[in-house]
Amino acid sequence: xxxxxxxxxxxxxxxxxxxxxxxxxxxxxxxxxxxxxxxxxxxxxxxxxxxxxxxxxxxxxxxxxxxxxxxxxxxxxxxxxxxxxxxxxxxxxxxxxxxxxxxxxxxxxxxxxxxxxxxxxxxxxxxxxxxxxxxxxxxxxxxxxxxxxxxxxxxxxxxxxxxxxxxxxxxxxxxxxxxxxxxxxxxxxxxxxxxxxxxxxxxxxxxxxxxxxxxxxxxxxxxxxxxxxxxxxxxxxxxxxxxxxxxxxxxxxxxxxxxxxxxx
Amino acid sequence: xxxxxxxxxxxxxxxxxxxxxxxxxxxxxxxxxxxxxxxxxxxxxxxxxxxxxxxxxxxxxxxxxxxxxxxxxxxxxxxxxxxxxxxxxxxxxxxxxxxxxxxxxxxxxxxxxxxxxxxxxxxxxxxxxxxxxxxxxxxxxxxxxxxxxxxxxxxxxxxxxxxxxxxxxxxxxxxxxxxxxxxxxxxxxxxxxxxxxxxxxxxxxxxxxxxxxxxxxxxxxxxxxxxxxxxxxxxxxxxxxxxxxxxxxxxxxxxxxxxxxxxxxxxxxxxxxxxxxxxxxxxxxxxxxxxxxxxxxxxxxxxx
Numbered sequence: 001x002x003x004x005x006x007x008x009x010x011x012x013x014x015x016x017x018x019x020x021x022x023x024x025x026x027x028x029x030x031x032x033x034x035x036x037x038x039x040x041x042x043x044x045x046x047x048x049x050x051x052x053x054x055x056x057x058x059x060x061x062x063x064x065x066x067x068x069x070x071x072x073x074x075x076x077x078x079x080x081x082x083x084x085x086x087x088x089x090x091x092x093x094x095x096x097x098x099x100x101x102x103x104x105x106x107x108x109x110x111x112x113x114x115x116x117x118x119x120x121x122x123x124x125x126x127x128x129x130x131x132x133x134x135x136x137x138x139x140x141x142x143x144x145x146x147x148x149x150x151x152x153x154x155x156x157x158x159x160x161x162x163x164x165x166x167x168x169x170x171x172x173x174x175x176x177x178x179x180x181x182x183x184x185x186x187x188x189x190x191x192x193x194x195x196x197x198x199x200x201x202x203x204x205x206x207x208x209x210x211x212x213x214x215x216x217x218x219x220x221x222x223x224x225x226x227x228x229x230x231x232x233x234x235x236x237x238x239x240x241x242x243x244x245x246x247x248x249x250x251x252x253x254x255x256x257x258x259x260x261x262x263x264x
Numbered sequence: 265x266x267x268x269x270x271x272x273x274x275x276x277x278x279x280x281x282x283x284x285x286x287x288x289x290x291x292x293x294x295x296x297x298x299x300x301x302x303x304x305x306x307x308x309x310x311x312x313x314x315x316x317x318x319x320x321x322x323x324x325x326x327x328x329x330x331x332x333x334x335x336x337x338x339x340x341x342x343x344x345x346x347x348x349x350x351x352x353x354x355x356x357x358x359x360x361x362x363x364x365x366x367x368x369x370x371x372x373x374x375x376x377x378x379x380x381x382x383x384x385x386x387x388x389x390x391x392x393x394x395x396x397x398x399x400x401x402x403x404x405x406x407x408x409x410x411x412x413x414x415x416x417x418x419x420x421x422x423x424x425x426x427x428x429x430x431x432x433x434x435x436x437x438x439x440x441x442x443x444x445x446x447x448x449x450x451x452x453x454x455x456x457x458x459x460x461x462x463x464x465x466x467x468x469x470x471x472x473x474x475x476x477x478x479x480x481x482x483x484x485x486x487x488x489x490x491x492x493x494x495x496x497x498x499x500x501x502x503x504x505x506x507x508x509x510x511x512x513x514x515x516x517x518x519x520x521x522x523x524x525x526x527x528x529x530x531x532x533x534x535x536x537x538x539x540x541x542x543x544x545x546x547x548x549x550x551x552x553x554x555x556x557x558x559x560x561x562x563x564x565x566x567x568x
Contacts, residue, residue, distance in 0.1 A: 001298050088537075220325065228335070229311075231326070
């Protein structure tokens with residue numbers, strides 16, 4: 001974990017409101033799928049760094065890619081940055097997906113909307129696992145609003161893709177779980193990131209099928225490093241930091257075992 | 265060129281420089297020790313500890329506002345026993361002054377924590393938080409009534425071997441009244457300001473941005489209020505003042521010192537830049553060199 005001045009190498013618009021930024025930073029050397037970086041805005045009136053999940057990292061090239069939705073004033077400002085600009089980053093932060101558990105298993109990666117990017121990183125990382133540690137199958141279930149998709153080539157490059165869209169313009173009409181069921185996907189291990197309602201449905205699905213599920217949680221953050229206790233999530237057991245049932249999303253997560261978190 | 269003496273003294277305890285971290289923004293230091301050597305700090309104020317673990321408020325607990333943030337954490341903490349076992353041994357080795365912030369709902373809870381911390385080695389000060397806006401009973405209610413403040417100060421002083429700092433809320437009509445109440449109760453120092461109560465409404469969802477509805481406003485947005493209150497309090501009592509409220513840079517910190525603060529605390533600035541406190545220390549040094557001040561302490565209250 002470090003604070004680093006990164007240089008923007010490339011910016012792209014992937015779909016309506018979905019932007020991509022590739023940066024050169026030493027953070028790439030230790031970044032793992034499911035981790036995030038805090039992006040500091042160069043605007044003295046917006047002081048809180050924006051937590052953005054890492055979509056991919058190349059340790060050798062020292063580059064990371066961030067794919068984010070322009071949602072508020074902070075991400076709006078990020079979307080104006082250009083190639084050559086420098087950005088203060090803090091990272092890599094948080095605990096990622098336990099890809100080391102995937103050896104020999106049928107792995108299902110589930111991304112809902114802007115939850116897709118960290119799972120693209122997970123898919124890439126799974127393919128880089130040593131021979132004995134590789135999953136026997138990777139299916140990527142991606143839920144989009146419409147056929148205005150993003151990161152689909154990256155997904156298809158490393159997994160069998162299963163798509164759902166809210167408006168039915170591509171793949172299965174409905175939720176990502178509808179697409180999983182429609183395609184008869186069976187999995188031993190599921191990694192997921194997306195809206196809470198999706199995670200809740202997946203938890204029920206995992207309980208029903210006996211699959212092991214890890215979910216990446218999202219919450220409003222301030223420090224991003226575990227100090228302020230702003231971004232907690234309800235847990236089923238006593239958390240190890242505050243001895244209550246509130247784990248820190250930024251540090252104890254963002255990836256949790258589904259059994260660990262109370263998604264109700 | 266003569267070196268600048270950065271030391272300041274509060275209630276007989278010497279801090280190596282005037283910069284400490286504000287309670288609740290720095291955990292117990294562990295998280296930030298990955299970014300810089302904590303021994304560079306004048307001191308660390310640990311996050312508020314209560315007698316038993318506190319769960320805090322529901323999420324969302326955080327909302328960004330122009331030049332600041334609202335928080336309604338609600339003092340989530342593991343309680344004083346875990347603090348003593350796990351956090352204090354770390355803080356004791358941090359190499360700077362250790363200030364333990366004490367939270368409670370009512371005087372007996374504060375006294376319980378103070379009694380537990382009394383005489384424990386490695387604690388340089390107790391800071392009594394009578395100003396948290398996010399705790400329903402106690403906290404801010406206790407902190408606005410001069411009679412209750414005086415009584416609580418006296419009660420804490422009677423139970424603590426360490427010097428006692430009373431942390432004041434800005435949510436009062438006249439800060440001089442509450443500052444004087446601390447002095448009358450025998451406080452060793454006062455720290456101010458805690459957050460100002462605020463609210464943000466999410467107009468798209470037509471609901472409160474914070475689950476708690478209201479939260480404490482911090483950051484540069486409150487700095488002019490804080491400077492004014494530090495000035496008023498410092499001129500109303502003869503106690504040392506620890507000034508805070510939106511300090512991000514050395515220039516900000518120097519403003520507080522000139523207004524009368526013996527030491528300053530860096531709060532939410534650490535969120536934007538984990539090394540903010542270090543830059544503040546270096547900047548105060550440079551300012552002293554530039555202004556020919558031999559001692560950082562010479563800045564204290566220089567503007568009257």
